[in-house]
Amino acid sequence: MTALEVVFASAVPRYSAAVKTSLGFVAVAAVCLLFSDIAITTLDPWTELRRMAWGVLTPDFTAVAGLGMVIVQTIAFALTGVALGAIAGFMLANVFHVGPVRWACAAARAVHELFWALIFLQMLGLSPLTGVLAIAIPYAGICAKVYAEILEEAEPPAVRVLPNGAGMVSAFFFARLPDVWVHIKSYTSYRFECGLRSSAVLGFVGLPTVGFYLETAFSEGNYSEAAALMIIFYVLIATLRFWMRPKLIGIYMLAAPFLLGGGAAIEMTNIVRFLSQDIVPAPLRAGGLADAGTWAALGDWVSMMLTDQALPGIVATFLLTQVALVATGVLALALFPLISRKFFGRAGRTVGHVFLVVVRSTPEFILAYIFLQLWGPSMLPAIVALSLHNGAIIAHLLGRYSDEVHLRPDSPGGLTLYGFEIVPRIYGQFLAFLFYRWEVIMRETAILGILGIATLGFFVDSALADIRLDRAIFLIIVTAFLNMGIDALSRHIRRRLRLGAEAGSVQ
Amino acid sequence: MLFRLANEDLGYDGDAVLHGISVSVSRGERVALVGKSGAGKSTLLSVLRERAGGDIALIPQDPGLVRSLSVFHNVYMGGLHRHSTAYNLLNLVWPQAKAQAEVRPIVKRLGLADKLFERTGELSGGQQQRTAVCRALMQGGDAVLADEPVSAADSHQSRVILSAINEVFDTVIIAMHDVDLALEFSTRIIGIKDAGIALDAPAEQVSRADLDFLYGGET
Numbered sequence: 001m002t003a004l005e006v007v008f009a010s011a012v013p014r015y016s017a018a019v020k021t022s023l024g025f026v027a028v029a030a031v032c033l034l035f036s037d038i039a040i041t042t043l044d045p046w047t048e049l050r051r052m053a054w055g056v057l058t059p060d061f062t063a064v065a066g067l068g069m070v071i072v073q074t075i076a077f078a079l080t081g082v083a084l085g086a087i088a089g090f091m092l093a094n095v096f097h098v099g100p101v102r103w104a105c106a107a108a109r110a111v112h113e114l115f116w117a118l119i120f121l122q123m124l125g126l127s128p129l130t131g132v133l134a135i136a137i138p139y140a141g142i143c144a145k146v147y148a149e150i151l152e153e154a155e156p157p158a159v160r161v162l163p164n165g166a167g168m169v170s171a172f173f174f175a176r177l178p179d180v181w182v183h184i185k186s187y188t189s190y191r192f193e194c195g196l197r198s199s200a201v202l203g204f205v206g207l208p209t210v211g212f213y214l215e216t217a218f219s220e221g222n223y224s225e226a227a228a229l230m231i232i233f234y235v236l237i238a239t240l241r242f243w244m245r246p247k248l249i250g251i252y253m254l255a256a257p258f259l260l261g262g263g264a265a266i267e268m269t270n271i272v273r274f275l276s277q278d279i280v281p282a283p284l285r286a287g288g289l290a291d292a293g294t295w296a297a298l299g300d301w302v303s304m305m306l307t308d309q310a311l312p313g314i315v316a317t318f319l320l321t322q323v324a325l326v327a328t329g330v331l332a333l334a335l336f337p338l339i340s341r342k343f344f345g346r347a348g349r350t351v352g353h354v355f356l357v358v359v360r361s362t363p364e365f366i367l368a369y370i371f372l373q374l375w376g377p378s379m380l381p382a383i384v385a386l387s388l389h390n391g392a393i394i395a396h397l398l399g400r401y402s403d404e405v406h407l408r409p410d411s412p413g414g415l416t417l418y419g420f421e422i423v424p425r426i427y428g429q430f431l432a433f434l435f436y437r438w439e440v441i442m443r444e445t446a447i448l449g450i451l452g453i454a455t456l457g458f459f460v461d462s463a464l465a466d467i468r469l470d471r472a473i474f475l476i477i478v479t480a481f482l483n484m485g486i487d488a489l490s491r492h493i494r495r496r497l498r499l500g501a502e503a504g505s506v507q
Numbered sequence: 508m509l510f511r512l513a514n515e516d517l518g519y520d521g522d523a524v525l526h527g528i529s530v531s532v533s534r535g536e537r538v539a540l541v542g543k544s545g546a547g548k549s550t551l552l553s554v555l556r557e558r559a560g561g562d563i564a565l566i567p568q569d570p571g572l573v574r575s576l577s578v579f580h581n582v583y584m585g586g587l588h589r590h591s592t593a594y595n596l597l598n599l600v601w602p603q604a605k606a607q608a609e610v611r612p613i614v615k616r617l618g619l620a621d622k623l624f625e626r627t628g629e630l631s632g633g634q635q636q637r638t639a640v641c642r643a644l645m646q647g648g649d650a651v652l653a654d655e656p657v658s659a660a661d662s663h664q665s666r667v668i669l670s671a672i673n674e675v676f677d678t679v680i681i682a683m684h685d686v687d688l689a690l691e692f693s694t695r696i697i698g699i700k701d702a703g704i705a706l707d708a709p710a711e712q713v714s715r716a717d718l719d720f721l722y723g724g725e726t
Contacts, residue, residue, distance in 0.1 A: 157571040158584070161639075163646045164562060166587035170595040174584050178575045 018497055029326035032319040041376030048374055055223020063225040067213055074199045074209040076259035079252055081135025082195035086188050089143025096148035108141030110483035112447040113198045115476050117205050123274045128260035131207040135198050150183045197363040208261050237361045278469040310478045313456035320379050321442045324386035329434050331391030339399035359392035364444045368451055377452040386441055394433045401429055432499035439487045446479045508533055509650055509678055510555050517554045524550045526702045539689035540682040542699035542721050548682035552652050562648030566656045570639035574628030578619055578638050581627050582610045585645030613641045616671055633659040640668055650678035686718045
């Protein structure tokens with residue numbers, strides 16, 4: 001050992017792998033922040049903020065009364081989409097061990113529901129089916145994965161004692177399903193809550209849900225109406241367990257398809273043209289397939305797409321994701337005490353709960369949209385929106401988790417309690433939650449491009465505006481691969497750090 | 508011959524619990540496996556189950572119930588192989604009168620009639636054990652392999668359970684530690700001690716005192 005090494009060995013404390021990983025992520029985020037554009041470009045954000053705050057204080061429910069149908073349709077899209085997704089996911093879960101099924105599900109959930117909506121808008125027009133499929137397809141992918149995990153974890157002893165020849169279907173429904181049914185039910189109801197948010201956001205691409213009217217209200221500066229709409233949305237989510245009763249689901253399900261509203265008729269020719277021409281890369285459409293020149297042109301096209309659009313999009317998406325991930329973590333650690341019995345009394349926790357419910361019930365997309373109105377287009381609105389929403393979700397889970405920590409009777413209080421007793425105990429769980437959220441954050445980051453931030457979604461949206469569908473599909477596929485890559489990386493890190501968490505609670 | 512082992516070492520993952528075991532059981536035999544707990548009775552039973560052909564019902568020590576389903580459903584499960592999938596699923600969501608009529612007498616005999624539609628997860632240990640016995644009775648078949656099926660029952664209930672098992676099954680192999688019950692309900696006693704079969708004799712030739720050595724210290 002050299003003298004220098006001795007000095008370092010004594011001066012530098014030995015950090016655990018979890019802490020080293022965290023510091024690594026913070027360092028990466030710091031570098032990313034240097035290259036990120038976080039300027040406030042609006043001339044007078046404060047006036048606008050004041051007007052918005054005034055809108056929140058004076059919600060105009062009369063305007064919304066006429067929009068009662070908006071709420072009904074938001075629920076109807078969520079119900080129909082999630083139900084289809086859950087049923088398909090349940091069937092796929094039983095064949096999830098088959099490679100191609102697993103890959104198809106990974107691809108389905110790697111594409112954001114708004115991208116799915118944009119794809120189906122091209123094929124089906126503004127028909128209800130567009131909204132339903134946009135929710136059902138990615139949800140089938142995620143449900144298949146989580147249901148398969150739930151079914152896999154339980155190896156019920158009852159299976160061993162079944163008589164020979166009981167039949168696969170009977171054995172499944174009698175011996176396997178009943179004991180895990182409660183987990184499947186609770187995950188599906190969580191998915192429904194996500195479905196309500198997805199449904200609301202689909203309004204931003206023209207479907208008749210909350211997002212559509214929210215965008216209208218915002219663009220007209222009608223903040224009282226927007227506030228009323230959001231308040232109703234929060235109440236809807238907060239009271240979910242009161243109106244989403246098992247006995248009523250059947251009635252809801254029967255009614256929902258009829259409440260989706262009408263829309264443009266679906267033209268078969270559109271679907272055929274979309275699949276056979278629109279999405280085929282332009283050089284292939286222009287030249288003969290036997291012509292070598294066509295393939296050279298395709299090569300140029302691909303390299304142009306990669307260098308001019310995909311690469312800058314990927315870089316921006318990555319920068320934003322890493323900054324937002326770390327900001328999410330910091331916020332989650334700062335916010336969880338708000339609802340923890342270890343830190344606050346009943347009154348304090350109630351305030352904490354209301355704050356967290358509001359923030360996590362607002363889709364990232366809507367939060368980003370609001371901040372964008374305030375601060376103008378840069379990465380700042382996206383970072384704040386992503387970290388607030390995801391931070392609130394993780395804080396909620398951590399708060400509940402911290403309540404289960406047993407403390408010795410003479411444990412300290414306040415910041416000492418936080419730093420020495422609670423955080424060290426929940427840190428592994430915190431990292432597990434955060435890494436599960438990583439892929440979600442990246443998927444959202446890409447989609448926020450639609451709002452004008454230069455992530456992959458921005459290039460997709462521009463390609464669609466130019467009616468270059470081949471480019472849009474190419475970029476969506478690139479986005480999907482990026483998401484799957486982050487998912488794999490996150491899985492690798494979780495495994496290396498031996499982090500476990502109930503996957504279903506955060507995905 | 509229903510079961511046969513010839514000079515085998517039995518155990519989990521190559522870690523032998525029993526050495527040089529030779530045993531065969533013919534149709535119509537009622538065998539009691541006796542010995543201290545941990546002697547290897549369960550190991551022998553599970554190997555017999557793996558090797559057995561034909562319809563063998565099983566009453567494992569962990570009762571193997573679906574805790575969120577009722578006693579009716581758990582017992583009905585023993586008869587899944589006799590009905591079509593559609594009929595099975597119908598009974599899962601809506602127990603049919605005919606299926607209930609099939610299950611009820613079995614459940615009644617073991618004193619669970621008033622629990623027919625209670626979730627098994629909410630029953631006591633003894634009631635769960637009897638539900639598992641009912642399931643095996645419902646299943647029927649060539650033989651039953653039972654691991655301590657009366658460990659949580661009093662002596663009266665134990666006799667009800669064992670006579671029901673003997674009535675339904677022609678061939679019975681039961682692991683138990685109660686020597687008196689073993690002598691009363693079996694035709695053959697197999698004693699296990701020190702990783703091997705220490706005694707294998709017809710029940711009428713064995714007295715209670717003959718079995719005491721099985722429960723003593725190392726010999």
